Amino acid sequence: MKTMVALFYIILLSAVYFVSTAKYTPKYPADFRxxxxxxxxxxxxxxxxxxxxxVFDGERWVCKDAAGNEGYNKITVEDLVNTKTGAxxxxxxxxxxxxxxxxTGACSLAGVNLKAANLSGSTIKCxxxxxxxxxxxxSSATLWKADLRGADLTLANMDYANLYGxxxxxxxxxxxxxxxxxxxxxxxxxxxxxxxxKWLSAAF
Numbered sequence: 639m640k641t642m643v644a645l646f647y648i649i650l651l652s653a654v655y656f657v658s659t660a661k662y663t664p665k666y667p668a669d670f671r672x673x674x675x676x677x678x679x680x681x682x683x684x685x686x687x688x689x690x691x692x693v694f695d696g697e698r699w700v701c702k703d704a705a706g707n708e709g710y711n712k713i714t715v716e717d718l719v720n721t722k723t724g725a726x727x728x729x730x731x732x733x734x735x736x737x738x739x740x741x742t743g744a745c746s747l748a749g750v751n752l753k754a755a756n757l758s759g760s761t762i763k764c765x766x767x768x769x770x771x772x773x774x775x776x777s778s779a780t781l782w783k784a785d786l787r788g789a790d791l792t793l794a795n796m797d798y799a800n801l802y803g804x805x806x807x808x809x810x811x812x813x814x815x816x817x818x819x820x821x822x823x824x825x826x827x828x829x830x831x832x833x834x835x836k837w838l839s840a841a842f
Contacts, residue, residue, distance in 0.1 A: 691725055691726070691753075692725060692726050692753055692754035692773060694773075698773065698793065699753065699754035699772065699773030699793065700754075701725075701726035701754050702726070709728075710726055710727060710728035710755070710756045711726055711727055711728060712727075712728050713727045713728070713729070715729065715732050715733075715734055718734075718747070718750070718752075719734075719745065719746075719747065719764075722747065722749060722750045722751060723750075723751050724750060724751060724752045724755050725751050725752065725753040725754060725755065725770075726753070726754050726755060727752065727755040727756070728755075728756050729752075729755060729756060729757050729760060730756050730757070730758050730759055730760065731758075731759040731760060732757065732760040732761075732762075733760070733761050734747070734760065734761070734762045734763065734764050735761070735762075735763040735764065745763065745764035745765065746764060746765040747762075747764040747765060747766050747769060748765050748766070748767045748768055748769070749767075749768045749769065749770075750766070750769045750770065751769075751770045752769060752770060752771050752774050753770050753771070753772045753773060753774065754772065754773040754774060754775075755771075755774050755775070756774075756775045757774060757775060757776050757779050758775050758776065758777045758778055758779060759777075759778045759779060760776075760779045760780070761779070761780040762779065762780065762781050762784060763782075763784075765785055766781075766784055766785060766786050766789050767785055767786070767787045767788055767789065768787070768788040768789060769786070769789040769790070770789075770790055771789055771790060771791045771794050772790050772791070772792045772793060772794070773792070773793045773794060774791070774794045774795070775794075775795045776791075776794055776795060776796045776799050777795050777796065777797045777798055777799060778797070778798045778799060779796070779799045779800070780799070780800045781799060781800065781801050781804055782800055782801070782802050782803060782804075783802065783803040783804060783805075784801065784804045784805070785804075785805045786804055786805060786806055786809045787805050787806075787807050787808050787809065788808045788809065789809050789810070790809075790810040791809060791810060791811050791814050792810055792811070792812040792813060792814065793812070793813050793814060794811070794814045794815070795814070795815050796814060796815060796816045796819050797815055797816070797817040797818060797819065798817070798818050798819060799816075799819045799820070800819070800820045801819060801820060801821050801824060802820045802821070802822050802823055802824075803822070803823040803824065803825075804821075804824045804825070805824075805825045806824050806825060806826050806830050807825055807826060807827040807829065807830060808827065808829040808830060809830055809831070810831045811830070811831060811832050811835050812831050812832075812833045812834055812835070813833070813834040813835070813836075814835050814836070815835075815836045816835060816836065816837055816838070817836065817838045818838060
């Protein structure tokens with residue numbers, strides 16, 4: 639009898655341990671090693687399969703629409719969350735959060751490819767760790783307390799954006815434009831790259 643009771647408790651404790659550890663399984667890509675304190679920039683190349691890839695003209699990233707003209711391409715937020723592919727996407731005034739149709743749990747866009755996408759005026763409450771936001775338009779966007787660790791925002795336009803309390807540890811902001819943006823309470827570290835940033839922020 640004692641053996642059976644002991645065996646029962648061993649099984650019970652094993653189940654509790656499994657559930658407790660599974661609860662904290664990272665939701666971001668395994669090769670983004672936040673768990674060991676490294677904010678190495680996530681290689682989003684596996685999400686670069688968009689048929690609308692931007693082209694750099696020496697000063698900015700240029701997108702073309704389905705007709706071959708300069709412009710953006712309409713996609714749904716559901717497609718973005720499911721495919722992690724949104725280069726050159728027109729997502730102006732979108733609302734990206736945990737209430738997206740078909741999404742259960744927190745909204746994760748870790749490692750998403752939003753290169754040169756238009757997200758102006760959008761409200762984003764998703765995990766953006768390691769996101770490719772090179773050349774993206776985030777003007778007047780709301781990214782309040784956004785987790786942008788390891789994201790690449792090189793040449794991004796963040797004029798008048800609300801990034802209050804954003805986590806920018808390991809974030810690349812090289813040559814980004816941050817005019818009259820709320821940057822109060824943001825977190826930085828030695829791996830945050832601010833080379834060539836055009837600053838004129840409303841708050842720090």
